Amino acid sequence: MKRWLQKLGEKMQAWMYGRYGYDELSQFLSIVALACIFISMFVPLLNPIALILLIWSMFRGFSRNLEKRQKEREVYLKYTGKVKQSFKRRKNMWRERKTHRYFKCPGCRRWLRVPKGKGQIEITCPVCKGKITRKT
Numbered sequence: 529m530k531r532w533l534q535k536l537g538e539k540m541q542a543w544m545y546g547r548y549g550y551d552e553l554s555q556f557l558s559i560v561a562l563a564c565i566f567i568s569m570f571v572p573l574l575n576p577i578a579l580i581l582l583i584w585s586m587f588r589g590f591s592r593n594l595e596k597r598q599k600e601r602e603v604y605l606k607y608t609g610k611v612k613q614s615f616k617r618r619k620n621m622w623r624e625r626k627t628h629r630y631f632k633c634p635g636c637r638r639w640l641r642v643p644k645g646k647g648q649i650e651i652t653c654p655v656c657k658g659k660i661t662r663k664t
């Protein structure tokens with residue numbers, strides 16, 4: 529039995545050689561597919577969507593076109609990175625709400641953090657050097 533399992537493992541390894549495998553995007557697709565399966569207990573329309581997502585995830589894993597899969601992954605990471613960054617910033621804003629205030633620079637849309645309780649101050653953006661006057 530152990531020998532048989534070992535042989536199976538070797539065969540799987542040989543079969544997966546040169547194929548893309550599992551990455552963050554595949555993981556995300558699988559999770560969304562599982563969520564769809566769960567929700568489809570109440571909304572039957574989501575079952576085909578779950579199937580499509582699972583097939584897509586498997587297709588990516590078994591794909592031999594590594595370059596294309598890596599590009600898909602980069603696009604995925606680029607967008608999720610923005611979302612993650614936004615959540616992180618909100619979390620920081622909440623944690624520092626008693627000591628700091630945040631303002632968005634009207635010139636470059638970048639967030640500026642200033643200490644709270646300093647009255648009316650002029651804030652200079654470190655990126656575009658634009659100035660704004662705000663009460664802190």
Ligand SMILES: [Zn+2]
Nearest residue numbers: 633636653656
């Ligand atoms: Zn700026």
